Every structure is written in structure tokens, then in C-alpha cells.
Amino acid sequence: MADKFKNETTILPGSFGARQVKLSRLYPEAANGVHVLLLHGVHSSANLSPYNKFRHLACILAERGFTPWLCETSRRAANREDYCDDVGGWIMEAFRGKSFRNELDDCAAALRHVESQSPPELWIWGFSLGGIIALALACGEGYAVGKVILSGTGLVSMPEAERTMMPLPILSTLRESVDTEMLNDIRAREAVAFRGSNDAIFSDAACRSLLEAINIPRENKRYYVIEGADHSMKMRNGRHDSKIMDEMLSLLTDQ
Template identity: 65%
Template sequence: MSDEFHSEVITLPGSFGSREVKLSRLFPNVPNGVHVLLLHGVHSSANLSPHNKFSHLAHILAERGITPWLCETSRRQVSRDDYPDNLRGWITDAFGGKSFPDELADCEGAFSHVALHKPHETWLWGFSLGGVIALALAAKYEVERVIMSGTGLVSAPDAERDMILLPILSTLRENLSPEMLREIKAESTTLFRGTNDAIFSDEACRDLIDAIGLPAERKKYFAIEGADHSLKIRGGRRDAKIMDEMLALLLAT
């Protein structure tokens, strides 16, 4: 992976906590006019630090001439390191009181900033909840591609009980219309699922792609063997090649 790309991080107005959305960008050496906005999952992050999964994805996109933008949504500035054995405590302190409309507004602001650069093509690539947000944006704005990784129509019952009361997720369903999926303004959609995803089943992911109101030939579904829900872990270990595999499949379609 090349480290030669110029990068920048800008701060946009946010909806919550610090009121800051961090938007990181890599500049390809030979840009092809395609810009992709990368959207992280709930209570997560997307930045260019070496251990963030989006950093690797951003670099392999830039190597192919695609301009990646990494959107990190607003939250209270409390350190995850201060909660080594208390993930829920950190989620509550960092995101408690934040709603799904707040999260969507953060991402919409990032999308509007990317649009100022007048891309030849705009792609939205969201992971888990980020995939839902990508769909919500594509129901409002015209884009060339919507890519979802680890996003399904209905989560597994155990995961549902465990997560539905958490910040952002607790207001998800009341703010999404079933009509949204029939209003997608994209040339194509692609959905990736890790076969070891414990949050969304194969059926839930296929149901989502089927419900999108585009012709079947403009919708693709791929299973990534052995990958988990985050599409970061395979065989119990971090595996950056998962990102390479998804991108290769995406560019081949």
C-alpha cells in the first residue's frame, strides 16, 4: 500500500456533542473523476490512522484513481481508551442522546461538501448503519453507485435485543420510511456480506437488495467467505485483504 498520497482533514459543522464532523480525503496521483464517500457503522469511526480499516480502503481506492472521502460523524470527545472493559459505557458517554436524524445530518453535510467538487461520478459506500445512510442519501440525491457492506433489512433477534436501545439505533425505525427503498436514485447498487456476519443473515441481506426499486441487472450481491459483520476480521484475525476482495468485485461489475 502506497503512502505517497497527499491527504487533508477538514472539519464540518456537526449535529451533536463536539458539533464537528471530520472529513478526511486522499488525493490520487492520477484522479479519474470518481469520488466515493465512505460511511462508517454506528458508534464507529473512519479516519486515516494506520489501524482504522477505512485507511486501507482509502489507499487502495486512491491507487486506482478514485478519490476517497472518510466521514467521521460527531460525538462527544471522550476517549475509548478510558473504557477498556466497558464498551456500552463509552457508547453512552460518547453518543448518549444522539438520534438517527442527527447521524444522517452529519453524513448529508459531508455529501454536500463532496458535491462541491463536482465529481464525474459519486459513489456512496456505507458499512452496516452507514449502508442505511447511503440508501437514505441516494433516495434524495442522484449518485452513480451505492455500495453497502454488512447491511441487511432486519437484524438477527439476539442482535436486535442487544442493540435497539442504544443511542442512534433507538430512533432508527421511526425515522425511516418503507418508501425509501423504492426511491433510490442510483445507477447501480452492490451489497457485500461476510459469511460469518452474526448481525445480518444472508436472507436479510438478499431481502434488502431485492427491495431496492431498481431493475435486477443493476443490483449485485456478493458473499465474502469467512468475513465477519465488520468485514474486517476473518479467521479471528484482522484481514485487510477483505477490502481488496470487495473492491476487486466492485470494479469488475
């Protein structure tokens, strides 16, 4: 479907490894003026390859007139396919030594590039750790954000996730780098949070409490549970389901 739209990928200076941030853009046929910066989760990717979930999200955004930007942060040159089922091995090879500050700097570079296009309205949509980064970016200088959107994002993960994930690259420096006081300074008109009911990383309470802590009027905050969806928003009740992305976008726009 992405071939239906004109697209381009810009390589920006990155903070780590190969020092490249890949920023991919789709051009809708009838633009509505809203640009959406999409931020992936930790140790993940966002590009226009055929099986990347962000490609599907970008396409359905473009079909509705939005201009999507997919930010893929810097990492060491390591081919994920070479590691087969050894996810931990790939994470260490690609991200060993990368800090949360590096990840944030990569996303800030992407945001500056999007802002340089003078979008009439800007949304930032982050998944998991990308949601924390979206909040950090939304409290900076520059464009006031129309919507900051969180998918599967909380402040404290479930005990097993804390034990196994927090020692990993990027996450190991998260808590020393993020001050929750930033939630008092969010420069966004609206905040929307999604959680999959089968999320094994963040509890419903963790996701709700993060949204509640954002210091914007309560009437400008919305919370949705996507039934059967997992933390990644790729699986529903154990099966791949691209309609999860369609469901979230419909909830965002059909108001």
C-alpha cells in the same frame, strides 16, 4: 500507505456533542474521476489513523485512481482508549442522546461538501448502519449516484442483535425515523451489497431482501458473499484480515 497520497481533513458543522463532522480526503496520483464517500457503522469511526480499517480502504481506492472521502460523524468528546474493553461504557459516553436523524444529518453535510467539488461520478459506500444512510442519501436531491454500496446491511437484524443493540443511542430512534418507502426512490445507477459469511448481525436473507427491495432494474444489482468475513469486514475466521477490503474492491471494479 496513506502518507503516499496528499490528504486533508475538513471539519464540518456537526449535529451533536462536539458538533464536528470530520471529512478526510485522499488525492490519487492519477484520478479516474470517481469520488467515493465512505460511511462507517454505528458507534464507529472513519479516519486516517494507522489502524482504522477505512484508512486501508481509502488507500487501495486511491491506488486505483478513486478519490476517497472518509466521513466520521459527530460525537461527545470521549477518548475510546480510556475505556479499554468497556465498549458499552464508551458508547454511552460518546453517543448518549444522539438520534438517527442526527447521524443522517452529519452524513448529509459530508455529502453536500463532496458534491460541492463537482465530482464527475459519485459513489456512496456504507457499512452496516452506514448502508442505510447511504440509501437515504441516494434518494435525495442533488447528484445522481453512480453506485450505492452496502457492506453488512439489512433491514432487520438477528434476534440477539435486536435485543442488545437496538436500545443503544442512534439505533433506538432508527425505526421511527426510516421509512422503507425510500427504497422506491433510490437515484442510483447500480446497487451492490456485500455480506460476510460469518456476519452475526444480519442474516443472508436480511441482506438479500434489502437489495431486492431497492427499486432499480434487477440487472443493475449485484450481491456478493465474502467467505469467512465477519460483520465489520475486519476479521476472517477470527483473525484480522485487511485483504477483505481488497476483495470487495476487486469485485466492485473488475467487471
